[in-house]
Amino acid sequence: MSTVGKAVSLLEQFTLHEPEIGLSDLARRAGLDKATARRLLMALAAHRLIEQEPRSRRYRLGAGLSRLARIRDAHFPFVRLAAPVIRELSLETGETVHLSEFSAGALLTLHVELSAKANRVNVDVGQVLPLHGTASGIAFLAASRLEAVGAYLEKPLQAFTSFTMTRPDELVKAIALAASRGYSRSSQGYEEGVHSIGAAILGADGQPIGTLAVASPVSRVDDATAAGQGEAAVKAASMISARLTGEA
Amino acid sequence: MSTVGKAVSLLEQFTLHEPEIGLSDLARRAGLDKATARRLLMALAAHRLIEQEPRSRRYRLGAGLSRLARIRDAHFPFVRLAAPVIRELSLETGETVHLSEFSAGALLTLHVELSAKANRVNVDVGQVLPLHGTASGIAFLAASRLEAVGAYLEKPLQAFTSFTMTRPDELVKAIALAASRGYSRSSQGYEEGVHSIGAAILGADGQPIGTLAVASPVSRVDDATAAGQGEAAVKAASMISARLTGEA
DNA sequence: CCAAGATGGTTCACTATTTGAACCGGTGTT
DNA sequence: AACACCGGTTCAAATAGTGAACCATCTTGG
Numbered sequence: 067m068s069t070v071g072k073a074v075s076l077l078e079q080f081t082l083h084e085p086e087i088g089l090s091d092l093a094r095r096a097g098l099d100k101a102t103a104r105r106l107l108m109a110l111a112a113h114r115l116i117e118q119e120p121r122s123r124r125y126r127l128g129a130g131l132s133r134l135a136r137i138r139d140a141h142f143p144f145v146r147l148a149a150p151v152i153r154e155l156s157l158e159t160g161e162t163v164h165l166s167e168f169s170a171g172a173l174l175t176l177h178v179e180l181s182a183k184a185n186r187v188n189v190d191v192g193q194v195l196p197l198h199g200t201a202s203g204i205a206f207l208a209a210s211r212l213e214a215v216g217a218y219l220e221k222p223l224q225a226f227t228s229f230t231m232t233r234p235d236e237l238v239k240a241i242a243l244a245a246s247r248g249y250s251r252s253s254q255g256y257e258e259g260v261h262s263i264g265a266a267i268l269g270a271d272g273q274p275i276g277t278l279a280v281a282s283p284v285s286r287v288d289d290a291t292a293a294g295q296g297e298a299a300v301k302a303a304s305m306i307s308a309r310l311t312g313e314a
Numbered sequence: 315m316s317t318v319g320k321a322v323s324l325l326e327q328f329t330l331h332e333p334e335i336g337l338s339d340l341a342r343r344a345g346l347d348k349a350t351a352r353r354l355l356m357a358l359a360a361h362r363l364i365e366q367e368p369r370s371r372r373y374r375l376g377a378g379l380s381r382l383a384r385i386r387d388a389h390f391p392f393v394r395l396a397a398p399v400i401r402e403l404s405l406e407t408g409e410t411v412h413l414s415e416f417s418a419g420a421l422l423t424l425h426v427e428l429s430a431k432a433n434r435v436n437v438d439v440g441q442v443l444p445l446h447g448t449a450s451g452i453a454f455l456a457a458s459r460l461e462a463v464g465a466y467l468e469k470p471l472q473a474f475t476s477f478t479m480t481r482p483d484e485l486v487k488a489i490a491l492a493a494s495r496g497y498s499r500s501s502q503g504y505e506e507g508v509h510s511i512g513a514a515i516l517g518a519d520g521q522p523i524g525t526l527a528v529a530s531p532v533s534r535v536d537d538a539t540a541a542g543q544g545e546a547a548v549k550a551a552s553m554i555s556a557r558l559t560g561e562a
Numbered sequence: 563c564c565a566a567g568a569t570g571g572t573t574c575a576c577t578a579t580t581t582g583a584a585c586c587g588g589t590g591t592t
Numbered sequence: 593a594a595c596a597c598c599g600g601t602t603c604a605a606a607t608a609g610t611g612a613a614c615c616a617t618c619t620t621g622g
Contacts, residue, residue, distance in 0.1 A: 069579075069609065070321040070357035077382055078361070085389035089570055099611045104571070109318035113326070114417045123570060127386035129417040132393060132424055134325055135383030136439050138375035141333035145380060169362045169377040176380055191384050317580070317608070337599055347582045352600065371599060 072098055073106040077115065077127065082190055086124040144276065145176050147309045148267070152278060153179045155302040159280050159295050162187045166195060166202050167276040171218075173202050176276075187260050187281040195256065198223045198237055199230045201264030202277040204250035208241045209266035209274035215241065229254040249296035253284060261287045263295040265303035269310060278303055320346060321354040325363065325375065330438055334372040392524065393424050395557045396515070400526060401427050403550040407528050407543050410435045414443060414450050415524040419466075421450050424524075435508050435529040443504065446471045446485055447478045449512030450525040452498035456489045457514035457522035463489065477502040497544035501532060509535045511543040513551035517558060526551055 067075075075096045079087055087095075093103035107125055110116040114130030139146055148165050156163040156179035166173035173195040180186060197203035197218055207215050215238075223232040231237050244250035250264040264279040280295045287295075315323075323344045327335055335343075341351035355373055358364040362378030387394055396413050404411040404427035414421035421443040428434060445451035445466055455463050463486075471480040479485050492498035498512040512527040528543045535543075 068353070068357040069317045070354055071360060073318040073321070074358070074361040074363060074378075080382075080385055082385055082388050085385065090568085100570085101572075101611060102609075105316075105609080106318055109316040110322070111418070112319060113322040114422065115322060117417065126389070127382055129415045129422050129424065130322075131379060131383045131386055132415075133422055133440050134328075134375055135379045136393075136424065137328055137330055137333065138379055140330050140439070141374070145384075167377045167380075169365065170359065174362065174377050174381055176377065176384065191388070192381050338597085348599080349583090349601075350581060353580080 069106070072096065072102070073110055076103060076106055076110070077131075080127050081192060086119060086122070086126045088122075088124045092125060144310065148278070148306045149177055151302050151306050151309075152177055155179075155278070155280065155298055156181065158298055159282075161280050161282045161286075161295070162189060163278060163280050164189045164202075165276065165278050168206060168274065172196060173200070173206060173277060181282075185283055185286075187283060189281060196224065196226075198232075199226050199252070199255040200279070201250045201252035201255075201262035202279040203264070204237075204240050204244050204252060205264035205266045205277050205279070206274050207237075208244035208250060209268065211273070226256045227254050227258050229258075231255060247296065248300040251292055251296070259284055261292075263292060263299050265296075265299040267303050267310070268307040275310075278306070317354070320344065320350070321358055324351060324354055324358070325379075328375050329440060334367060334370070334374045336370075336372045340373060392558065396526070396554045397425055399550050399554050399557075400425055403427075403526070403528065403546055404429065406546055407530075409528050409530045409534075409543070410437060411526060411528050412437045412450075413524065413526050416454060416522065420444060421448070421454060421525060429530075433531055433534075435531060437529060444472065444474075446480075447474050447500070447503040448527070449498045449500035449503075449510035450527040451512070452485075452488050452492050452500060453512035453514045453525050453527070454522050455485075456492035456498060457516065459521070474504045475502050475506050477506075479503060495544065496548040499540055499544070501535075507532055509540075511540060511547050513544075513547040515551050515558070516555040523558075526554070 079095050093100045114128045117128040152163050152165050162181045163179050165177040166175050175193040178189050219234045225232050253261045261284045262279045262281045264277050266274040267276045269275040327343050341348045362376040365376040400411050400413050410429045411427050413425040414423050423441040426437050467482045473480050501509045509532045510527045510529045512525050514522040515524045517523040
């Protein structure tokens with residue numbers, strides 16, 4: 067792996083649940099030597115992408131990341147524009163709703179609004195979702211150009227649960243259904259017990275750039291509620307698309 | 315410079331005004347060879363810190379940055395908590411207000427609320443402010459421990475305008491004044507024609523972690539308005555401090 | 563209370579990764 | 593058609609990265 071890749075993999079060790087990590091631990095997880103890890107951390111710290119807590123000497127993500135993210139968001143305000151709509155959809159459906167952006171062949175979870183219910187689906191910001199197996203992914207594929215779908219189906223499809231669709235023909239059928247009704251539906255394709263309804267968000271050129279999905283415990287969803295969530299999801303997704311492209 | 319440093323310097327070429335840059339241009343500005351720049355960009359893209367617009371082939375900051383920044387913000391919600399207060403202060407004073415975080419010996423501008431007036435001060439997110447010469451910096455030093463101030467005064471002080479305080483004794487006096495009344499005042503110390511009032515924001519341990527500043531055209535400020543802005547700035551800063559430390 | 567096993571941090575000979583001049587093929591300008 | 597850009601690629605040369613072994617400290621538990 068390139069040196070840069072190693073440095074970035076250090077950044078990627080930090081999660082919502084573990085925002086501060088010590089040197090040895092960090093090196094171990096990233097599969098690097100302690101000395102290497104430290105040198106990389108110092109380089110990152112010099113550019114403020116990493117900070118070191120002076121007391122505990124533990125490392126955490128730096129202010130420079132906030133700065134870069136704000137520069138990006140100012141030009142491509144996906145999360146900023148989508149967040150209120152996501153929130154609204156979560157309140158309306160009473161379920162957890164998450165927003166993902168397509169990047170490098172997968173969907174990157176950028177924002178989550180959790181359901182207020184005790185029995186809810188928890189999704190973390192930062193999770194990477196595959197295109198098959200999640201409602202978000204199916205919705206994304208359904209909105210993509212055919213050649214992109216074909217290319218994706220070339221590669222083998224990993225199974226995440228016993229419900230994951232791994233046969234290309236199943237997947238094509240699910241994609242066609244999603245394309246025809248505007249939203250996708252997936253039950254336990256990625257995680258046991260989780261039911262999801264997904265809808266694609268389109269950019270100015272009509273190509274999908276991300277998705278949103280309503281995630282519920284399977285026990286709470288029947289066909290009727292799924293249809294209701296689907297309509298609401300489509301409405302929310304197209305509202306975000308409209309805002310992105312400058313309309314409304 | 316380390317390879318990592320070079321990679322990060324590529325990221326730092328992007329600004330609010332120029333969120334997309336081509337390969338040759340990017341390499342030139344970062345002082346790198348085209349081939350080197352491209353390899354680094356690819357490494358960054360593999361981790362989604364950089365994206366490439368497929369049509370124009372130009373590069374821009376990637377979604378991974380949003381993700382990392384969100385992980386950071388969840389743990390250290392400086393901007394998130396401060397933004398509404400900053401906005402309020404901007405509306406109240408009618409002037410541009412900016413929020414900075416201390417990192418690696420300087421203040422990093424993380425958020426700006428622009429004045430609604432036509433004749434206003436423009437500040438960009440991402441600007442790096444020195445500790446001397448800006449109201450923010452003076453306010454920060456005034457809230458810092460004496461030894462930190464001493465260490466900073468050891469190094470030579472760069473002049474940015476003919477008004478910049480470069481003599482340590484002047485600076486000490488300004489710091490003492492700021493410490494006694496809670497806010498700092500600086501006229502044209504960093505940029506001609508700009509008057510600023512700064513106040514420090516304190517973390518849970520009582521140490522300053524950042525600042526906010528009200529920036530106006532010098533023509534619009536007399537001693538009375540400055541005093542008014544100062545009081546408002548102090549109030550806003552302490553409200554942010556309180557929110558950060560979990561109070562209120 | 564001290565030994566064992568953590569931790570963060572440093573050094574330096576070895577070597578693998580990075581580098582950049584020269585090279586494509588393509589696009590727009592003159 | 594000639595030119596000057598552009599993004600992208602190649603490969604020998606050289607630089608930058610690596611990691612085992614080394615401290616000094618801190619924590620733990622018998």
